[in-house]
Amino acid sequence: MPADDVLVAPNILEYPYARSVGPVIGRFMTGLRDGRIFGIRASDGRVIVPPTEYDPVTSETLGEDRFVEVGQAGVVTTWAWVHQPRERHPLQRPFGWALVRLDGADTGLLHAVDAGDESRMATGMRVRVRWRDERVGEIQDIACFAPEAG
């Protein structure tokens, strides 16, 4: 049997998951919808973005009184370049996945950086949030980050 007689077909699996977010991630998502970014202050004083429900060191519950609004620009701490974006990626042109430490935060937020070309990506570069026009309360409300001018 010639090899070209062997059939091939696309096989696509889709799972329409939804999840409840709870009070902490819920606050983060609500903030995104409103064009604001919230972290949470841990017992050691660090500001964690996105906020966690429990303290990473002591495991104590981190409550309502610990939310902190952080800046909308920050520093790339590490990154990887995507040459060929996939259909569900946030950008349909080459981009960088990066951990962005926002101003006022102590941890990195994973998101896309629309740098245009890999040569414009660098650890330590400044980037700023580019909001989506219509926001609903999900991480895609941040369309991507873009290099700060200058």
Added chain:
Amino acid sequence: MAEPVTRISTPMRLEYRFTPGRAASRFLRHVEQGELLGQRCPNCRKVYIPPRGACAACGVPTDEEVRVADKGTVTTFCVVNVPFYGQKIEIPYVSATILLDGADIGIFHLVQEVPAEDVHMGMRVEAVWHDERRPTLESISHFKPTGEPDAPFESYKDYV
């Protein structure tokens, strides 16, 4: 100020290119012609459908091709009453394992043209083919009762 966000949508999508391999490709080409083609193990003599090119029990290639009937016996079945995402058929409907005459392994398909509560083990059923056939088991629309007497349990007890 709008209500707080309590829920997010987190869909997943996995895109594969699936190839059934040589044996099952040949099977599917014959399905397109309205025929069911299995393979017999040279060692244990069992007939597999759809064929996989080898006997999983004996670990030997299965080269001998065998025509299998497009009618058989319901060995087990399930009445689907629960709606789910992507469902194509109105509930309730019956998914069954059907042991085709001449085969030693059941295939999964729908049993229709009979009320769900009347489907039972041993029921004799036959394939209802679509006029336009493609290399997929969906070329069989469903199975319907033949009206023959039930197959005795002894005839399919080793396949349940």
